[in-house]
Amino acid sequence: MxxxxxxxxxxxxxxxxxxxxxxxxxxxxxxxxxxxxxxxxxxxxxxxxxxxxxxxxxxxxxxxxxxxxxxxxxxxxxxxxxxxxxxxxxxxxxxxxxxxxxxxxxxxxxxxxxxxxxxxxxxxxxxxxxxxxxxxxxxxxxxxxxxxxxxxxxxxxxxxxxADMPLTRRELSVLSLSAEGASVTEIARSLHLCNGTVRNYLAAITRKTGARNRVDAIRISRVAGWV
Amino acid sequence: MxxxxxxxxxxxxxxxxxxxxxxxxxxxxxxxxxxxxxxxxxxxxxxxxxxxxxxxxxxxxxxxxxxxxxxxxxxxxxxxxxxxxxxxxxxxxxxxxxxxxxxxxxxxxxxxxxxxxxxxxxxxxxxxxxxxxxxxxxxxxxxxxxxxxxxxxxxxxxxxxxADMPLTRRELSVLSLSAEGASVTEIARSLHLCNGTVRNYLAAITRKTGARNRVDAIRISRVAGWV
Missing domain, CATH: 3.40.50.2300 (Response regulator)
Known part of the structure; x- marks a missing residue:
């Protein structure tokens, strides 16, 4: 058995x-x-x-x-x-x-x-x-x-x-928090980054996932199972 | 049977x-x-x-x-x-x-x-x-x-x-398109509205769902099964 x-x-x-x-x-x-x-x-x-x-x-x-x-x-x-x-x-x-x-x-x-x-x-x-x-x-x-x-x-x-994971671990951290509804300031505080850095990460995520905007990047990553 | x-x-x-x-x-x-x-x-x-x-x-x-x-x-x-x-x-x-x-x-x-x-x-x-x-x-x-x-x-x-559905049908239409990654302009074009009206709807949705921002409103509505 x-x-x-x-x-x-x-x-x-x-x-x-x-x-x-x-x-x-x-x-x-x-x-x-x-x-x-x-x-x-x-x-x-x-x-x-x-x-x-x-x-x-x-x-x-x-x-x-x-x-x-x-x-x-x-x-x-x-x-x-x-x-x-x-x-x-x-x-x-x-x-x-x-x-x-x-x-x-x-x-x-x-x-x-x-x-x-x-x-x-x-x-x-x-x-x-x-x-x-x-x-x-x-x-x-x-x-x-x-x-x-x-x-x-x-x-x-x-x-x-x-194998082709487009995002770095740091970008995934930012994306996960953003998908939970956190603002740029909240993400920055949570990850000990400054606001500008978080904005740069979010821009990189949008570009790398081929998304139209942040909401679209979250949607694409969710469908793919990344977050 | x-x-x-x-x-x-x-x-x-x-x-x-x-x-x-x-x-x-x-x-x-x-x-x-x-x-x-x-x-x-x-x-x-x-x-x-x-x-x-x-x-x-x-x-x-x-x-x-x-x-x-x-x-x-x-x-x-x-x-x-x-x-x-x-x-x-x-x-x-x-x-x-x-x-x-x-x-x-x-x-x-x-x-x-x-x-x-x-x-x-x-x-x-x-x-x-x-x-x-x-x-x-x-x-x-x-x-x-x-x-x-x-x-x-x-x-x-x-x-x-x-029974306590917080959003109107029009707001749900706007939210559904937003959740799919559509921009304000795209939503406006799709629903034959002007951009300002779409922004007003999105602000109302965020307020009514008790969300922090638009991404949060989408998340809350998805969890509740509204979209």
Missing amino acids: IRVVVAHDTSLLRSALAALLGREADFEVTDTGWPGLYASDRTPRPDVYVVDADCPGWRQHTGTSTGGRFALPGGTRQRGVRGRRPQSRSDRDCACGASVPPSLVVLTGAGRPGDLRRAYEARALGFVNKDRSADRLPTAVRRVAQGKRFVDESLAVEFLHA | IRVVVAHDTSLLRSALAALLGREADFEVTDTGWPGLYASDRTPRPDVYVVDADCPGWRQHTGTSTGGRFALPGGTRQRGVRGRRPQSRSDRDCACGASVPPSLVVLTGAGRPGDLRRAYEARALGFVNKDRSADRLPTAVRRVAQGKRFVDESLAVEFLHA
């Missing part, structure tokens, strides 16, 4: 995903929200986690809200994650201190390179396109349970876009 | 919702995207449609993109919808000309009065909170199949907010 945990912010949708996976005879499925995903007292430990990249909870845990740090929760309580060790400061300094998911299948839509990149940085092994048939999900879970990689072929080209 | 059609933009999630409902012995479940939901050649005709209010396809069909017209697709090919007839111009002039869903269960989150209002205007009978246990969905489907109303008690207070 493969022990699968399905995580989604929305209770009904995680039950639905669990029902879908529960039809497979070799899966033992439970579902959870955040922060349940990273609970360290889970017994027995699941073989595979399935998460929806579109969830705010997942985004928060993978660092977008902190301006593209792409930090994975983990480090202090990490245990037995197939020989992986925290590799960078960003692994260790996560506030939540929970354990890294062992084998991760991420559900993502097409045209969202930001989500794909975040999943990759979180060391996901499985990448499933939500916009395609559901048949592939059980296959992905089985492959990932064996420690192998599964990439939906329809997402392959998206990886090229994901 | 109750014939149920589940509609969701995302293929994997509609399969998952169908799997969840398919566990009920008295349901015969199929799933579809848009515009499949409104296909007029569906045989046999389903008893209940289940739609996720968060889907762009649903929003488009219920009129947000047209600035809060709250128009339901229907009219020309409408048939046998429990004695209901097109009641207003907005019922008849929908471009798609497809049939009105017969008995509609809408899945919506808490804190999204705009989604709730849109569902109500689309004459939904069932209102299920996605953030609560999935147990209620089959109950809702059975009640709605009998032509009865089902309102998740956790959504009751939301209906008060839904």
Whole structure:
């Protein structure tokens, strides 16, 4: 039996995903929200986690809200994650201190390179396109349970876009705050910058995303999954 | 048997919702995207449609993109919808000309009065909170199949907010275009207004939503499900 945990912010949708996976005879499925995903007292430990990249909870845990740090929760309580060790400061300094998911299948839509990149940085092994048939999900879970990689072929080209991240981390920080409705002065205060610098960043963001204006830059970046 | 059609933009999630409902012995479940939901050649005709209010396809069909017209697709090919007839111009002039869903269960989150209002205007009978246990969905489907109303008690207070729509239809039109990244001049051209009038609308929207600025007004309205 493969022990699968399905995580989604929305209770009904995680039950639905669990029902879908529960039809497979070799899966033992439970579902959870955040922060349940990273609970360290889970017994027995699941073989595979399935998460929806579109969830705010997942985004928060993978660092977008902190301006593209792409930090994975983990480090202090990490245990037995197939020989992986925290590799960078960003692994260790996560506030939540929970354990890294062992084998991760991420559900993502097409045209969202930001989500794909975040999943990759979180060391996901499985990448499933939500916009395609559901048949592939059980296959992905089985492959990932064996420690192998599964990439939906329809997402392959998206990886090229994901590698082409147009914004720097600092620009992402500025953009995230701006998307939350912060003014130039508020962004400047929050990031310890002067107003002119923030304006320069916002101009660079608008130019780099090919947007017409700031609101358009936020919209484009949101659609792409960057913020 | 109750014939149920589940509609969701995302293929994997509609399969998952169908799997969840398919566990009920008295349901015969199929799933579809848009515009499949409104296909007029569906045989046999389903008893209940289940739609996720968060889907762009649903929003488009219920009129947000047209600035809060709250128009339901229907009219020309409408048939046998429990004695209901097109009641207003907005019922008849929908471009798609497809049939009105017969008995509609809408899945919506808490804190999204705009989604709730849109569902109500689309004459939904069932209102299920996605953030609560999935147990209620089959109950809702059975009640709605009998032509009865089902309102998740956790959504009751939301209906008060839904009645309290802060923006006029014209303001919603302006806000929707602004949220898509249109400049004041572009909005003015699109709605046949002068630039000053658009600026006045944007100032009114910011004031009425209690926002700090235009970006914040868009964010607040999006969270509430108004745009």
